[in-house]
Amino acid sequence: MSAMAEFSHENVGGADTLRFSGSLSLAKLGDFPNRLRNYEGKVDRLDLSKVERIDTVGAWLIHRFAAEHGARVEGLSRDATHLLDQVSAADQQVAMRPESAGPLVRVLGEIGEATMIAFKTMYGLLGFFGATCLAFFNVITHPKRFRFNATVQRFEVVGVSALGIIGLMSFLIGLVIAQQGAVQLRQFGAEVFTINLVGRITLRELGVLMTAIMVAGRSGSAFAAQIGTMKLTEEIDAMRTIGVSPMEALVLPRVLAAVLMMPLLGFYASVVAIIGGGLLCWISLGIPPVTFIQRLREVVPITDLYVGLVKAPVFGAIIAIAGCFQGMLVESDAEQVGQRTTSAVVQAIFLVIVLDAFFAVFFTWLGWI
Template identity: 55%
Template sequence: MREWADLDVEVDADGTQRVAVKGPLTISSIGVIDHQFRELEGNVAHFDLSGVTDMDTAGAWTVFRATRRLGSPIVGASAKSHDLIETVASAASEAPMRPEDKPLLHRVFGEAGETVLEMLAGAKNVIAFLGAVLISVGDIIRHPSRFRLKAVVRQFELVGVTALMIIGLMSFLIGIVVAQQGAAQLAQFGAEALTINLTGRLATRELGVLMTAIMVAGRSGSAFAAQIGTMNLTEEIDAMRTIGVDPVEALVIPRILAAVVMMVLLGFYSIVLTIIGGATISSLTLGIPFGSFLMRIQEVVPTYDLWVALIKAPVFGLIVAVAGCYQGMQVRGNSEEVGKRTTMAVVQAIFAVIVLDAFFAVFFTELGWA
């Protein structure tokens, strides 16, 4: 049966109190006596600890807090209890439990300054990372034997081949949605036949490559960040440096090269599947034969639309790979950082891809490729 600490208070005629503590003063037995200590007021002559059978740090702190508040001495403490109370007293602090709230303007400008400094530090790290990548590329060009062909082929498989199923299904369904919704709107003007123009140009110029880049960012960009981040966390990258292997050359370059090359192929693959999806739904609901839809695509989609898509694709792949690898290399501290950096890699890659797509849209329009 658990033994509880007890408090015995004797009051003299002049109101002076003598407090005697009995039983164990441990974390499991001070629940009641802690409240009694807090309720003590007035003149306390001393705290008698001769009846204490055991004491731990929690009990020592409870007694010290009460004696400090009331200004009363301790008597009858055993050597162990005395040492514990002295240790607790030496570590006591007068600091407030909650820091003072700073003025609003101070907080606003302080947080703004910290944000600016973080952005500058991040920009510095990005520049350093890109510099390391360029140096590694230069070393590989000067020494072709250092090119890791097997690693690149493996990344081709992970980034490209294993993504064919999901990207193909996504593109096919997007083609169905674009054609079906486009036909529903164009039917109001009796222009259902223009569904072919809408589906073909939208898929070729924008949707095919853009949706593929977003899918690759969520699939491969996150994998790059998680893989490299985990290796960073388990000190595998430090081990690579120790044995003379450049981690950028061994881990980053193959992934960047694979993403750049496979984005071109996956983008073209997505365009084809999007058009096939549009042709399928058009043949089923609009009465446009499947073959006629595909033949008409060749007439209404200008060649430069395809070139626009194939120019954007490797740039998107580069952005996705750099974001994933950079965030993976920044992992420090603990496993929570891996998840945080992986999320940042995906968000930054998708945001950068959409911003660049808008830039490309304006740029090619100015070139007359509208």
């Protein structure tokens, strides 16, 4: 049966030594920790050659005592030395919770962090746009690498499958614009100018803008989720391993589909919105379709159509690049797929609205008003 833990002071060769004996285990310590803590003499070395057994608690006591007195530990077996090393490695400062900053400092910190994230994201988007342009150049110089079937499939997903929801949305928007415009213009006896309002705002702004927002929520999110899932399951790494460029095989078909389909969807949305506005004008204001179309041709300049058709492919490129870029950022777990999908939609809609404001100022400066 093991003896209780004990220690004694000796002077060996001019060095103050504490010689330990017995069992340095939890069951045999007794008042050993208190006696060791109250020891105030000088100690140069700790001799544990007579120790019968040592556990984690005993090793912790020896480690702390040696650290406090600057003594070296000797006489341990290889297993006991390994245990003491493990205890020493675990003796780390516990991170304390920092003091809570004031509300102003916290708000400023969050603003600064959000600003840094925004700049890093824009930098990443620019780099991804450059990589997309390089992939497009490589496909042009090597036409056999063009994924025709994948691009046609994206045409169907981005364009044909979206006709129903975009048509319904545009028709209702045309109705609302005409109804609200008629209510306000009736106060001045100018209900006929509802035609001007419906024609110009749908062809120039809302037709393309609302289509871009719908495509961002529908197709941009799908791009991010699809590529993010492929990144998570290491399919993209496998493509690189076999020599297939993910930019050419995955990103480029989606970007081309969005760029080419957005002008068609935008024009389709504008026409459907005008039909909705014309229907309300016929029912509510008594303006027949022939008069509505004739008035529309007189007051809507062709430049409004050009403005919408110029903006549409740019919006499509932004939506596709944002979706694919966020999908490529997925790294560790499935939760990131949802986060990156949300980021893709928010990012695409934000950039579309910012670019729409820029185009409004630019075309006004050109005189296309």
